Amino acid sequence: MPLHLLLWTTLCGPGIPIGADGTLGSTFAAQIQHVKSDMPSPVTIRKGLDIRLKGGVQGASHTLPPSDRFSIHPTDFHSLIPRMAAKAGTQVKAGEVLFTDKKHPEVKFVSAISGNVQEPVRGEKRRILRVDVLAEGEGSVEHESLDPTNPDAEAVRSALLDRGFWPMLRQRPFDVMPAPDSTPRDIFVSGFDSAPLAPKASMVMEGRMDAFRAGCAYLNALLADGRKVQLGVEAGDDTFASVVEADLTPFSGPHPAGNVGVHIHEVRPMNKGQVVWTVGMQDVANIGEGLMGGTYVCKRTIGLTGSRSQPALLQTTIGTPMAHIVKDRVLLEDTRVISGNVLTGSVRGEAGGLGYFDQQVTCIPEGHEPLFFLTKGWLGPGFDKFSASRAFPTWLMPKGKQYDLNTNNNGEERAFVVSGQYDAVFPFDIYPVQLIKSIMVGDIDRMEKLGIYEVAPEDFALCEYVCTSKMAVQDIVRKGLDQMIEEFA
């Protein structure tokens, strides 16, 4: 029996029996029955868009051989100013602190591997862009195991902080890492990713359900009034059916049905003054496995996707160098390799590591070619273009048709003319254009009234995609959130 299952059986006692082969016992099966009949009917998201790209991932996962390097980008954590704790040239063990948050030194960022700390890669004003650790030696930092059956809130909080799990948490409002003393009203976890080409939850969570349940149990300890983790799941997907440690709400509909912001909005919308945490599903499992086992765990099963790749499901860790992931699997010439999905992902550079929160790598062709207006350009038939607008024949094509989109802007930035476009892909009870305009004029009061506390830039990704005027909507929203942070600082 694997170690974590053994631990689980020991710690949980007879309440949740697990058979000798690791399968769930009869008592637990009864609970599943109970949960299933209790599952509320799905929330249907009507506004949105599934961008049908080529290069989705199918089949079983396989383990990516360990890389010789761990690369963490402090820039993945918005507004974080890192303070180095490990000097360049020193040796660290897996789980040892690399740097801390300058504003909150309690928050620690640890290395996933044992090795030699490199001189940080710096950008303008000596800002630290990346910290690398070259693999060398063995061993890891060992902590006490925490009991997931009845965990103590303060013990969980300090374990998350000390052992390097805190950065896995994100907070709304403002879409930043929560402060160490922050108390959330709720913790939301999205149990599926609806972004283009994202791997299914059943793929990335395979074999990790016990860890996930333990993770929920730990997180529940941080919630008041006996509240549980709120888990939004894909309607019809029973990957999470066994999770009694969370309140499940099924969602159906097009992207962004899987965005945690949509789940918050539908299940228990945020108000001014409230704080909600969000955690990725794989990170809940990492927290569960890590606190239970006493070591730092940062597993990531990622989908390598996109038309320029040989799609694969790879088990690896946070901070794996991109070059290691794409090696021999991606046609690199004139290709954009994105950590994350095509809507919110980032380009990490040649030496960069996998994004901290990403569970997908997408490889699509670059679109440098100028397009002649009658053939491929604005007046062409456009069979190769995927458009939410009916000005292109996309909507007449069979629903199964997949598109090989490139990074061409498909037009120049223009004044804002077309109305109603954002609303069609934005499933919040918020007026996106009005909110964006209030951000552009810096009207804090108006932003607040129009609902800026509820949103993160990713919620506007589809607005940006469909925009006729090619506006950088996510960037505007990020700036608005930054203005709010400054206002309340």
Added chain:
Amino acid sequence: MKALHKLIEERVKPNFTGDGKLKRFWVVFDALETFLFTPGHTTAKGVHVRDGIDLKRTMFLVILAMVPALLFGTWNIGHQYYLSLGDITTADPWNAMLLDKLLVGAIKVVPLIVVSYATGLGIEFVIAGINGHAINEGFLVSGMLIPLIMPVDVPLWMVAVATAFAVIIAKEVFGGTGMNILNVALTARAFLFFAYPKQMSGEIWIHDVMASKTGGVLADGYTGATALGHLANTVGQPVGGEVSSGVMSMFADGGMFSLMNCFIGLIPGSVAETSALAALIGAAILIWTGIGSWRIISSFIVGGLVMGVIFNALALNAYMTIGPVHQIVMGGFMFGAVFMATDPVSAAQTSTGKWVYGFLGGFFSIMIRVFNPAYPEGVMMAILFMNVMAPTIDHYVVEANVRRREKRLSAAIA
């Protein structure tokens, strides 16, 4: 096409950049080059892929939707001209003089279009050059709409002045494309209406009708007035009186302004406004492609019908007794509903707001035309009025959303 692009990049472009001889005309070059080739610009931050749609395609599709109205209008100018001369009769509109009619129409319409585009684009190029920004495609639509809503015999210099006024005062003063409060094309029309009232009324709706009159070649009983012009005469007259009966007989079946003639557009009027049918074909294109708001178009029509029904119920003068469907197929109502009210910049922006905006626009169009005979064309006034009201409508829609959020907050605190 790669060769063409290479030629432009290597031979033509250097003249417009750096120390090139024509660097002052960079804006013109940029506009033409991006017309020919969508640039190979790639996404820089945020999303990595973009929708295929851009403003050029959007605007082009609007122009495409106007083509049926334009073609029919061109033909109808010739048709009305030969009617006024008595060469043909209303009984046989589809007689064989197709080419003659189109030719007469084209002689009138092409100069209008040329003047409108030349004036408007000229100003846009100059202002874009001064401000150093790229040219927006917005005027491609406005520049086509302006000639389509002009009386046939309007002097070309007046079109130029009106276009210049509209582009500068209605648009550029407010910050250019996307910032205007009023519909640009309607502003041009309204400018002429108020600045040159004398020239904008009377015998300008049919090509050369003035000359025909003085020359004595005008067909018997042909006045050259529009349907709304005739109807305006009935206001203040008793229903069933001599004047009213005379006018109403023209609107009965078989009359010049019968329901069918008005629907098809075989009546005098501005260049392309007469045919409700052509406007509806345009509406189908706009709604099918999702570029025109079906909410605005449908609620505008409903608003007009409702006002028409109310007038029928009151029936205080002959004008009010015109059937609601007959009302909305006359004048510029349909053209306005499809091409003017739907201008996304000057219309309401919220979905709920669009319903209100459209409904009131249609409602007031019919109301103004009947209540105020000095302004026979109520649609123009109604849409401009609703343009001004649109931000207010949106304000209340958005405030309702704000209040919902505040209510939720107070519930959460309690």
